[in-house]
Amino acid sequence: MTQHAHATADADVAVIGAGVVGVATAYALARRGLRICVIDRAPGPALQASFANGAQLSYAYTDAMAGPALWKQLPGMLAGRDRAFRTRVSTDPGFWRWGLALLRNATQARLRANTLATLELALESRAAMAELLMRHPLDFDHRVAGKLHVYYNATSLPAARAMIERKRPFGVRQQLLDADAAIAIEPALAGARGIAGVVHSPEEEVGDPWRFSSGLLDVLRAHYGVEARFGVDLAHLQRERALWRLHARNGDVVTVPNVIVCAGIASKALLRPSGVRVPLMAVKGYSFTAPCGANAPSASITDTARKLVFCRLGDRIRVAGLADLNHWDATPDPARVADLVAMARESLPEAADYHRIESDWAGLRPMTPWSSPIIRHAGDGLVLNIGHGMLGWTLAMGSGERAANLLQDA
Template sequence: MLPVEPHGEPAGADLVVLGAGVVGLATAYAAARRGLSVLLLDRADGPVQGTSFANGAQLSYAYTDAMAGPSTWKQLPAMLLGRNGPFRTRWSADPDFWRWGLAFLRQTGAARLRTNTLATLELALESRTALHALLQRHPIAFDHAVSGKLHVYHDAAALQGAAAMIALKQPFGVEQHLLDARQAIATEPALAAMPGIAGAVHSPQEEAGDPFLFGTGLLDVLQRHYGAQARFGFDVQHVVRQGDGWRLQPRAGAAVQARRLVVCNGIDGAALLRPLGVRVPLMAIKGYSFTAPCGVRAPAASITDTSRKLVFCRLGERMRVAGLADLNHWDPHPDPERMAQLVAMARASMPEAVDYDNIENRWAGLRPVTPWSSPEIHAVADGLVCNLGHGMLGWTLAMGSGERAVALAMAR
């Protein structure tokens, strides 16, 4: 039961977290672990209902490569003009669309690729440490496994290009190995059914886990062990400065006053902060996934098919398959044609990995991406911190992002 004050509003909290996806929940835990009282707010009717609900499920601590790099120019025609490929763009006259696109293209140099990749890698390694510390203190069941990951290539030149990224990350303790086709299949026998393999990058320390099970388990930990409060169905309309704090006004119901506020509500965060004079450059990149029982030749390791831009991630006796990237598509509902395309691509890639005739769940979500592929974690005003823009790596970066955001909030 949520503690309430006499006039019906939630009891006061030291810190309010807006957004109860994996990033918001990790932020709430970082605050509660430090002894702060916490209130979580989310417009959904429960936690982990948005982009966190059924994402690719891989905890990709080693694979933090920025989206933009020198190879972007070669891929640009397909990205901008393609209709049925893994990546497609919805054109718009919206100035924010063009601002984001130009900022993205400014990140395509080799130096920016290196800087952006290493910035995300640093946060990813912090996140791994924070997740392991959480699980030592509070074991949460979420089909967690250190299963390793194989990034599979069908083009020999692209495979050799991956060697440069391996060398970039090795000084930071990242273990990755370049494998030829024979070695890749020996490492993961399920790859024998994938046609045309040139080789793979093997990251043996990569992990996987169901973000929905993790989020619901973490909320239970927060409420039972730390007395955290949660208020769902809170559809915030605007945030305004009030006194020495912030007032969150929902579209219906009572407002909430926050002394410290961390904004973790994903793609909606940019529009919420804009009236305050805060610009966070976020673009919606819509992704899809489906979940089904394992097939007769299901991989134990996570697999990324780089040609089709697909990920296969084993969650116990289920397989999560995720892919597609629809730039500037803002409707979170699955497009049936696009979903059918994802299933067809997965069948062509790993025909026996999944029981494709018994799909349990079809999902789409809006991934909030910055031009530089790293999240925006900043104190944007006194007592107000943004923790936004995690893109395709929100699940991977959640725990470290929460630690950074709360440290900033407590410093103000």
């Protein structure tokens, strides 16, 4: 790590991005005694991809996006026939490079390796979250809810069973159930039709990522002296001797010896002027939040056919899904919100009060072709902690620890 040797430095480390990954990284650094400044272009913490995502802490279910099944999905994705997973085809060479890299990962061997690599990080995250909550109890609707992955096609069950066996040596508890056994665990599944089998992960957790990030930032300010600067839209990073100068578009400059970039999909454009290129693709996802319905689930439920998740947060249900690849505008598309609501009604018609939806949301997931984040050095005093895809909330705490260790060991 570049030592803090200049009185002009604003902090020992600047963490760029105040979503769940950035706030978790700031916590890992602050615990090591470093002076931290968190910077974000939004007016507050966790207002981008962390704000209203699926809320599941999926420590056991870390399956990579690319696998042999992707080849069957590809025509529907490209033609727009797949309701849940769509692709905006582009002439941009970066789009094709990323797409080809994704297909290179769509083998059984790569699926296994990528899934287990992410699983290792997820289990580190679970341990780090438990340690955090022992030190600093936070209120964010956190609980061990368990999760049920529902399959409607029996041909998918052998692969699901094989993945359970691959994860078992890591201490992951999962079992494949028939419909009756799953309904006994979660009566809300009685509203689903045509269940072929269910993977039950009893130790999975849930929590509101926005409330977590806001609460942890309050702790960081009160107990660790962390400074947070919001509304700072950075244009580029510049290395001068032993310091980084972070230039904002309004002319302000933040000067620090060390930087950790946790800016999600915005990291790609931010890093490019410094010559750092990262293989990130925007995968736009949606959610809506509504009061619980007449038969709301207590456990988290994933509908694998429609690629939806149902997550109970107190007296509300968060439903998240859709994957619009190469969509770079986070503004919710009303037609896609309607698609999500319609699919949720089909899946579990009594899970939510669909007539009283409180809010809808869209966010850009920063996806790598191999579905695991990029946590590495990218220059003197520069560490990347980006590319968490659909699992940013799950992987945040472990990623923060890894990034802090990288910086400290440099």
